[in-house]
Amino acid sequence: MPTAGSNKLETSKPRWLLAELTYRCPLQCPYCANPPDYARYKDELSTDDWLRVFREARALGSVQLGLSGGEPLVRDDLPILVAEARKLGYYTNLITSGYGLTEEKIAALKAAGLDHIQISIQSPDKRINDWLAGTESYAHKKEVARLIKKHGYPMVLCVVIHRQNIHQMREILEMAIELGADYLELANTQYLGWAFLNRDQLLPSREQFGEAEAIAQEYKAKLAGKMKIYYVVPDYYEDRPKACMNGWGTTFLTVAPDGVALPCHEARALPGLDCPNVRDFSVKEIWEDSPAFNRFRGFDWMAEPCRSCPEKAKDFGGCRCQAYLMTGDMTAADPVCSLSPKRHLVDEAIRSAGRCSSGEQPLIFRNSRNSKAIMAGTAPETSLP
């Protein structure tokens, strides 16, 4: 395999391994982080492939394992994967919609050694939940949340925040209390993947963010010591970009369903990155030597204004995928930064979403039909509330 140069920086270890077990999913959330052309990738890794990846990454120092998708529950070998991961000493996190989770499966996964379940709910309002999920799932999800608690798992409730539910912030927090969540992740939508396609319909206004955040902070103080609330900030309304992935190739390793290893789960969107496949290389070779994982390590790749910026060690120039999606240049500063010469693109996106908020706008749902339409360059189907 070609290497990225001999003056390699001392590389840290991939503490977090995100195993995207499948792109198959019974839900159709219009802000899904999977690539819009996911229907292209059908050849899923086998059970043995995954077990080898788990072993190799663990030997390299991985300790947190996310089992994600798509919907990871559609993999029949999930209990086998969990049992081996637990045996290797991983802290195992199942990241699921909860759809298809029964008490029997919850108990079996507990016996296999699963440490925690993160379940997503789209909205505390049944109608909005079922519309956004593209399937009737609300009552089932709430029942699953209760069963997760009953079986002694720490329960993380994840709610992705956007314009269709941001006005329900107080109801979301009350729902988390009612369900006994130990952790609540209030994840403001990151406008990548499918969310980028639906940005006009999903991006809230600055005022909406302000109101929602004040409520979240109020509950955070009130629930201190009882429920831990993670609030993922809306980067479009910040002056500086997020420290994406804690720095490229420093902490996170994602393996996509077909075995492609990614420094970030969105990195498939970057052209010419040529990400290596775990079918061809060991995890160690991929992490240490592949051009893709070395591409944005350190600071030498940066252009101005990042290159000479005193804050470059704090935010690493922000998100490479966001820079590419908005400016067409993956080495550019993340355009949310007020020092970026392309910040106006973010401001224009905010104004464009504001114009759309007055009327009901259709959303592009994440499903194979639409994915194939996007691949073919034809118009995907849209749907109104």
Added chain:
Amino acid sequence: MLNPAIPPRFSPLHRLQWEEAQQKHVILYPEGMVELNPSAAEILLLCDGVRTVDDIVAALEEKFAVSGLTDDVIEFLEIAFANRWIEQVGDQ
């Protein structure tokens, strides 16, 4: 606040384990990891829900042949309690 009358126990919602790659104990929980220094790990390993705070102090003082650890141990246990790494069953 920590109640010194109730034996603290390590939280069942967290995991305390030795990490060979890092040569240290870590606490694992959903979406996170805390790396522990050796003394913090020694204290937490004694939080079994049976030993009282006094027992924990006595065990550490004996193991390391020192005295006067009470304040340091209580200070750390308060932090651990606030972070929910330990719990006290029956505590209101």
